[in-house]
Amino acid sequence: MSAPAIVLHESVHDPHAELWFAEPAGFTALPLEALLAEPDAPHADGLRAAAAVLLESAPDEMARQEFIALLASGQRMLRALGEFGIVHCAVGLHRDDVGGVAGGNAQPLLSLFTVSWCATAVAPRAATVARVVTRATDHSHIEYLERASGPLAISESVRRPAAGSGLPPHPVLQIHAHLPHPDCKRLAVLTISTTAMARRAEYRAMLRQIVETVSFQNPLSTGP
Numbered sequence: 367m368s369a370p371a372i373v374l375h376e377s378v379h380d381p382h383a384e385l386w387f388a389e390p391a392g393f394t395a396l397p398l399e400a401l402l403a404e405p406d407a408p409h410a411d412g413l414r415a416a417a418a419v420l421l422e423s424a425p426d427e428m429a430r431q432e433f434i435a436l437l438a439s440g441q442r443m444l445r446a447l448g449e450f451g452i453v454h455c456a457v458g459l460h461r462d463d464v465g466g467v468a469g470g471n472a473q474p475l476l477s478l479f480t481v482s483w484c485a486t487a488v489a490p491r492a493a494t495v496a497r498v499v500t501r502a503t504d505h506s507h508i509e510y511l512e513r514a515s516g517p518l519a520i521s522e523s524v525r526r527p528a529a530g531s532g533l534p535p536h537p538v539l540q541i542h543a544h545l546p547h548p549d550c551k552r553l554a555v556l557t558i559s560t561t562a563m564a565r566r567a568e569y570r571a572m573l574r575q576i577v578e579t580v581s582f583q584n585p586l587s588t589g590p
Contacts, residue, residue, distance in 0.1 A: 378586060384547070385481065385554055388579040390572055393456040393479055454481035458558070464568060477560035477569065479576075486553050491546035492517045494553060498544050505542070507570075515580040518545045520573065522566070536561045541570050543577045556580075 375395065377383060389395070424430040458477035486494050495517050499508050505521040512518075525538045543556040558573050 378584075383584070384582065386579075386581045386583075386585055387481075387556070387576055389456060389479065390575055392460045393458045395454065395456040451482040451484050452480045453483060455479070458560075462562070462565065464565065475560065475562045475565060477558055477562070480557050480559070482555045482557070484553050484555060486546070486551065488550050491548070491550060494546040494550065495519045495544055498553065511577075513577060513580070515545060515577075515582060516548065518543055518577060520544075520570070520577070522570070524563075537563060539563050539566060539569070541566075541573050543573055545577070545580060548582050554580075
């Protein structure tokens, strides 16, 4: 049995990066800089080139306009995520093959993995973790852990779209990992969101798998 392939994203060499982690198979990172670039920004060229190919392949003008509308809607949602401090976003697509479901009948499961930063009062990292999860009264299944990256907590919450939001009225399960930065001034929050409520245990295990790889120092660095 061969070892799973490991793909290094170009951001692993970013000199300004502050957090490193690995994503399990099935997640596709969204190029936020390109998708949200201003028209005159360097990253906008890549978006225009990619969109041009799709627009040219559209069967008619109505399909092109629908694509443009969907792209604009997606950009609005990504900008809204950015307002909450989200710096990384990946879409997960996995087969629901738990419980002996035959491979041909397995249904696709969608999820969203995000990484965000939030400022915290200066305090020991363990104290920051405890303060965050105890103040979140709507969180449940709280678990405290010690890992190579430091102390952290994993918790769960269930959100429901607000009335009139235009979103499907399905509850959304969010599993969070709270990891204080070594500078004791900020907190990294890793979250997996999904409407597949019945797969709570599997998504929690998936987030724990990601947390095991988290490092606040470049793991590929050869320096001290």
